[in-house]
Amino acid sequence: MTTVTNEQKEELVDAIKGPRYYRITVNGYGGESSYMKISQEAHDFWRDHKEQYGDHDLVQYMINAEDEDYNFEDLEGVPSEAEFMKDEDGDGRPWYEPPNELEHTYGATYDSSWISVDEVDDSDYNSAHVCEVIDREEVTELVDRVYEDSGDDYIEINEYSCCDEHEDAEYIAQMYSSEKGTFFDGIVETTGDFDPRKLKIHVVEYLNGEDTIVSIEYDGEEVDNMGGDTNGKGYFADVWRAR
DSSP states (O other): OOOOOHHHHHHHHHHHHSOEEEEEEEEEEEEEEEEEEOOHHHHHHHHHHHHHHOSHHHHHHHHHTTTTOOOOSSOSOOOGGGOTTBOTTSOBOOTTSOTTEEEEEEEEEEEEEEEEEEEESSSSTTOOEEEEEEEEEEHHHHHHHHHHHHTTOOOEEEEEESGGGGTTOOEEEEEEEEEEEEEEEEEEEESSSOOGGGEEEEEEEOTTSOEEEEEEEETTEEOOOOOOEEEEEEEEEEEEEOO
């Protein structure tokens, strides 16, 4: 029979208590969006053109306004009143830094994303894997499961809308780069086992009505996003009247 010394017991307790490190990643579908305020004339021109031909020419205009190297399919040119990508000096701007920008967002769509949690051996980006805690579970399913398993405890979802901040914007254009992959990758330091009930997920409803995960907290502390790794799936553009 093996005898465990008090020193060995203390070492075991210390190892269980911590500090311990957990890597949280969020994968799935989402992207980068830019929302900008435009004039009624620009809205009317691009709305009519898009309804007839689709968004190809609008995408071409928005991604190439800076160098004006367009590849239009159903346009000879853009009338001056519809060139909303030009700044006060008449220079075209890139779509990710447009004039009159209202909102800029990047993240995974709340209902099209998966979360994974792995214990790692330290807080470094290249830390070694220790064990798997949550294996690519849909965020919405994790939220429901924790509530069902815990009774009164739950994962807090902080939902808010940015729309009220832009009540003066009557006409809006959106450029959207659709992407797939990892949008969030962060490590938390804590004691004891990872507890999903300590998660808080911040979700913003943006101007097109889409819910995007913008940040994550664990045990009251925001988790630093060390960056993602996504692949572009295509560009989409739209204009609409907000009010």
